[in-house]
Amino acid sequence: MSELTISHVHHRRVDVDGLRVFYRETGPADAPVLLLLHGFPSSSRQYARLLDALGTRYRLIAPDYPGFGHSDSPTPDDFTYRFDTLADVIEGFCLALGLDRFALYVFDFGAPVGLRLATRHPEWITGLVVQNGNAYEEGLSDRAREFIANKRGVPDPGPLGAGRPLLHRGRCARLPARPARGRAAPVRHRTLRAGGEAARNRAADRRLPRADAEVADREGAFGPVPLSRGAAGT
Template structure:
């Protein structure tokens, strides 16, 4: 039985103590796992177990998430999350990898791709949106919130409650019994730490910068045409299925698989998704 040894480490980047998980041979193809909201690298634990003997798998926590420690006064914007992730990759000497982007991982990852197209050997996109049609009505209303708007911050903070966090994991699933409670319980633990809610409020107000960047990211896809695997939970209340199919407009050769689940598709469909990712890694790395 092949089971990977997973190391849990920290590296210093611009005063941020970045936590990350790593498994796999140092000379193997690299898979960078970029997590979503409101989670952290722990959301990929089972995927790391599935892939971490054949590939070098690396999953960091962003500032404001998980075990990563940011200094007081850190500016929580998506540009800054990308800055720290970029510095993290440079510290590890990673210059070529397949990038798995989910939720917040998409705006972080596409910023990295714009800055360093030579780093990207391929893309795995899982409920990571880059298209207007991939925004539900609820997501559009959320993105439209502004700090000066009465009640806007309270609306964001309601999403940071245990009920809101659990709903993101179980909403849209075909069988909630397949969703382990550990994920949303641990996420809530981190959300309840001092300063974490304020970080998430700042990022929520900055999310409009991602939507404004969609045309640039789409142009990047058309120009660089990276090999791509798109896997998607069709019942995602934030990023519905049209967002998955939109990638085919700019990457017509991308492979698309849609599953009857919600936002955190790996929670319910890891047995189906992990082999797809492994097969894609083998093909992308041979290009």
């Protein structure tokens, strides 16, 4: 029977313009690099099994955005929670780690962050893996269109034009106060489920060795609270 080899995952932090950005890293230093950008509401913890599966062959790096996981969570008064600024942080993160050639894996919320990074530095990108992420409004569901259109203080632009790029919609959207008549409220249900997942993630992280960053002492915001507050314009 062949031996199963699982690489060691390191938990680290790096300073990016005064913000401490937490990230998980595994794999040989000279292996091809894969940068993993997580979804919403989650953290780099969502890639735990992928880090185990690919860590012996690739160098995998998975950061937490500000306000997520174990990265700093500045208040909306101190940090503007927009896709543009999250992309700024990830760009600074890459520069801090010397990452200038890598494949980019983007999931859900990570798509508008990662695709901004790719358009700024196409020379960095060796390949794209896009899971559940849109670059254009064409193809979005009715619920998703309502979600991104409902922004406080922004006039209704009218019907969405086919092919209009989401990459230029930097601000996070605000949920409608109530679901339309006869429709379920899937986002609320998803948030409740995500809260249970967040609790499990925090419990798992509390079991990490203290030597691998101070994860065990941090209750970290895996949920969307700072981002939701910023999105509401508070």
